[in-house]
Every structure is written in C-alpha cells, then in structure tokens.
Amino acid sequence: MARESNPRGAGDQLRAELVAAASALLLDPQSVALPSLRAVARACSVSPAAVYLHFDSAQALTTAVLDAQLDDLEKAIRSQLPEGVPPRARLAALGRAYAGWGLAHPGAYQLVFESADRLDLPEHEHDRWSLIDEAARLVAAETTVTPDQATATALRLWTMLHGLVSLRIHKPLLPWPPVDDEIDETIARLV
Amino acid sequence: MARESNPRGAGDQLRAELVAAASALLLDPQSVALPSLRAVARACSVSPAAVYLHFDSAQALTTAVLDAQLDDLEKAIRSQLPEGVPPRARLAALGRAYAGWGLAHPGAYQLVFESADRLDLPEHEHDRWSLIDEAARLVAAETTVTPDQATATALRLWTMLHGLVSLRIHKPLLPWPPVDDEIDETIARLV
DNA sequence: TGTACATCAGTGAACGCGCGTTCACTGATGTAC
C-alpha cells in the first residue's frame, strides 16, 4: 500500500482520489450514528460504569432500546386501531398510527427502520413481519385477492408509508401535503 | 443534576431509566455514521494531514463527497432517460434509474437522502428540487392536470421510490418483488 | 438490643483506541542567474 507523491503539477489529483475513496467506502450501507453509552449515562446523571450493572455492553443497551421502541410502536398502533369498522378504515388508521409514530420519534424510527439490520442484533425479524401481516390481512379482507397479492399490496403500502415518513424526516423543507390526506389518497390508489 | 442511588430493592429502576434516556435522545433525528477523514486517508494510502491540502475540514470533504454523489446520480438519470418516447415511458425510466442508482450505492443514497439535511452543509436544495421538477413536468405532460396536482403526484412518486429503495437497503431479507415491475405497477396506480 | 457482616447500587480513576486538527519538517522538482 505504498504510495508516492503525485508529479509536480498534479496536486489536484489527490483531491479527486480522496472523493473517489470516500465514495467507494460509501458502497457499503452505513448505520445511524446513535447516542453513545456515555451520553446515555450522562442523561441519567450516572457514571458510565453504572450502565454495566444492567447491560453487558453498549450493544446490549442498543438492543434493549430497539426492543423498547418496537414495543412502543406496536402499542401505539394497537391503541389506535379501531374495532368494528370496515377494513379500509382500519387500514387507514394503521397507516396514520405508523406514520404518526415515525414522525413523532424520528431518531427511533431511524434506529428501527433505517439501521436495525446493520447493528447485528438478535432476531427481530418476526416483529417486523407482524406489521406487514396485519396489513396484509386487512387488505385481504378488503378485497377478493389471493394471499400473495394481499402480501404484495401490503408491502407496497408499507413502502409508501416508509417513504412518506422517511422523506419528511430527512427533507423537512419540501412542500409536503398533510400526512393524513396523503395516506388516504395513497390507500385509495393502491388497494 | 445530582442523583442519589435508588433504594435498596429498586436496582432495576436504573435499567428502565437508561432505556428511557436513550429513547429521549432518539427524539432528535440522527445522522448517518460516515467514514472518518482518517479512514478515507487510509483508503488513499495517504497521511491524514494530506487531506488538509485539499479540504479545510472533514466537513468540507463530506460536502465534496455529497456534491460528487449528487452529480453522479444526476448523470446516471440523464444517461438513462430515453428521448422520443411517451412521457409515461420516460417516467418509468426515471424511476428505474433513480432506484437503480440507490440500490447500487446504498451508503451514498443514505448520505444524500437520509442525512444531508442534518450535516448542516451548504445549499443543495435546488439539486433536490430538480429531480422532482423533472418528474412533475413529465407527469404534467402525461395527464391534463394542474401544475399543483402534477407536483403532488411527483412528490408521491418520489415518496414511493424512496420507500422502495430505502426499505430494500435496510430490510433486505423481506420478499421484495422485482424492482422494475414494482415501479411500473406503482406508476400505473399513481399517475 | 447491639454488633459483625453481607449485599446492593453505585463511583472514580484508569486503560487503550480512533478521531479531527496543527505544525514543523522533508525530499523531489522546477526556476533564476
């Protein structure tokens, strides 16, 4: 990995090489920059070592936080899913609850949906699935499609909900229409 | 910010407090963990100090990388936009090019679309807009809607494209259908 | 009732590491006379 200086006139070449090297490093997906163990301890007015009374490592703390956020999201959705209404209304409520939670907890949303797979944490697969399964069941109840089509539509709805939440988090300056209208509109078009 | 020990039986309380504190810190959106200046220098087999021959700071390097990625994306899209075809086909090509670039450069996609607003970099607003404007113009040409409706549809398409790319990057284990089919299907439903 | 001891909920100092940034330097290559 030796490297000799660029020839005399070609100093600008390194600049391009640096940008190219950084771009190459960006070919791998990156994870979200989470608050450090020490930052969390500070927020609790506690020494960093105290964290180790309850967690084996910073990883384990992150896992616990992720778990808690998933629980919170699930609880938020369940508490807002109305009973005894048509499937389409339930679907809209599901979408509103999901988007509402995401927009109210941007960092948590990023942890759960924009990095969880990269933090090599234990299995949370089924947690993710439950959301889609729920939506697929609602879609299936709404329309007379095969289970596969219902799953495909559910994934499509999730895609749109994720895009809606994620873009509003990351590009807040764009002229986004009201969330709920947008959800209704998209459900009408996709289902 | 003093804090006294929990009472004797209540040691587990701190565990919950730590998770809660971490969750509170996650109320703010977080940025993506980018490769460090030193890592980039290493990838070029060059000393960290050499970076300062070309950039004022690590920030400036990040800005340059972001710029380069935006250029690359724009070039990728332009090179794949066919001439002399109906607007709908151009729209599909736009979507394919966007999604193709994102899935081929996940880390770069995260930098551009999942953190740029949080790195307090100079103005790249218009760069972002150009993409939407292009799509809106195509939508407007396709259908007989008002400019506002065209913009709304364009934002909706972008939302779906972003959801499609982002979820596939972050949840690669889910049973995603082929990208191109999905794009066609969604355009058919949204436009 | 008093006292020795165990346990519990932490603290404080230290470690090695990678980070961004600085500063004095080096060695090769060009230019002036």
Place this chain on the structure above:
DNA sequence: TGTACATCAGTGAACGCGCGTTCACTGATGTAC
C-alpha cells in the same frame, strides 16, 4: 553549465477529546446471632 533558491506534494509526531470497558472501591441498608 553549475548552483542557489523556491515551490510543490506531501509526512510524522503531537495535541486534546470522547469513546467503550475494567477494576478496585465506597457508603448505605439490610440480616444473623
């Protein structure tokens, strides 16, 4: 043609910082006899 000097493209060592992790400790509270 030779030599002094300037410039260019970097290096190497050091800085202070925050990080995750460890380890010996402390002081309050409960328990045994």
